Amino acid sequence: MLDPKLLRTELPDVAAKLEIKGFVLDQAKFSELENDRKTWQIEAEKLQNERNVRSKAIGQAKAKGEDVASLLQEVAELGDKKSAADARLSEIQDLIGALTNRIPNIPHESVPAGKDEEDNKEVLTWGEPKQFDFEAKDHVDLGEKDSLLDFEAGIKLSGSRFTVMRGGVAKLHRALIQFMLDVHSNEHGYEEVSVPFLVSPASLYGTGQLPKFEEDSFKISGERELYLIPTAEVPVTNLVRDTILSPEQVPQKMVCHTPCFRSEAGSYGRDTRGLIRQHQFEKVELVQIVKPEDSYAALEELTGHAEAILQKLELPYRKVILCGGDLGFSAAKTYDLEVWLPGQNKYREISSCSNCEDFQARRLQARWRKPGQKKPELVHTINGSGLAVGRTLVAILENYQQADGRVKIPNLLRPYLANEEFIN
């Protein structure tokens, strides 16, 4: 959520900045609602005050044993006017709420203009896309051997976009999770946390998935209203919901492995082959809760931590800064890391690292006590994948494939896999 004060006082400026994101803010409608809100709020509060004054007088008169009949009559006359004003006011407030809840975050000034993926700006590339002296297969073909990637079984059990992994690939998948968690917690200073995979609507609202993106998530049936998490960002960032942190509790750096569930509504036909786009995938997520003045440094740091995994696994990648049009709802600035996939002969997203500034914090009511300042201040929240495990697995299969169809295990992963040299 944006600062309501900012919306009221600098509406044209806010609207201009949101345009970079491809969001059209109906300024006329907003101002009109705001004006209405103001008049009706003043009216409603005035009437309420009149009633309060009289009610108090009744109490005092009764205490003294005086007659209260005339006062009672005065109050009765206020009734209709007041309930009409109240009704109008809450109607307007609902309309304003419905509008502001769906306004995305304002892009940071360093975010390039642009419409979609095509306009994202490359920041750097690392490593060289591998050249093979044979025809490179994609992970689907590589995984077919011994049904290490069993797409048929996934479909049988659950339908499209679900996959079963077996044997060496299942082990590699597990090894990757542990490797990532170890690097981030041991070398990068993150606290490892384990969280629920089902969350309340309040949690999804806090990080911005609700109310605008209801159709993207899986809601479970049952007496309780719960959703499967689309990313660990939701439960982990919500850890600071409704809390005021003391200065020594900031920054917080947390790493968390969870499965992620996405309905992928609206992406029918995209990436239908292979592991790239699944309804269920696993991810190791990095989250930082920081002081506002530190958040852009934290974004660079966190992105570097995600890059470190790719570098340790010796996977070629590039780093892009998302243009306004490609930026997510809650993000002010996002770096995507894209790993090289020989099977597709292109770079594919494997991590997305965002600074949400105080946008999520305002919805979460997550604040900290800034020394020397009376009011608690909203924190800034940073999150990023470190990394998407399924896609990392794809990258390893495709980048480490041999002419004979076998797949080498990256050096640093071998200790996790009984020091084997190849996946089998």
Add this chain to the structure above:
RNA sequence: GGAGAGGUGGCCGAGUGGCCGAAGGCGCUCCCCUGCUAAGGGAGUAUACCCUGACCGGUAUCGAGGGUUCGAAUCCCUCCCUCUCCGCCA
């Protein structure tokens, strides 16, 4: 599944119709005292919105939403959540 208890400010915890935005304690901030890794005294200390140049002032908020009433933290209804005991189960 059965039976109970409860949700109040940064935290703990009083408060069964008006004098309650809310006692008291803890914590925190400032001041005084004390010459020491301690204690004592005093003052202050919720959030949002409206009004004002500012001060003052106003409105709302005691889990959420409705209701009763001139007036609700307090009474009634519905919902949400937490806890305890029993049963069942990993």
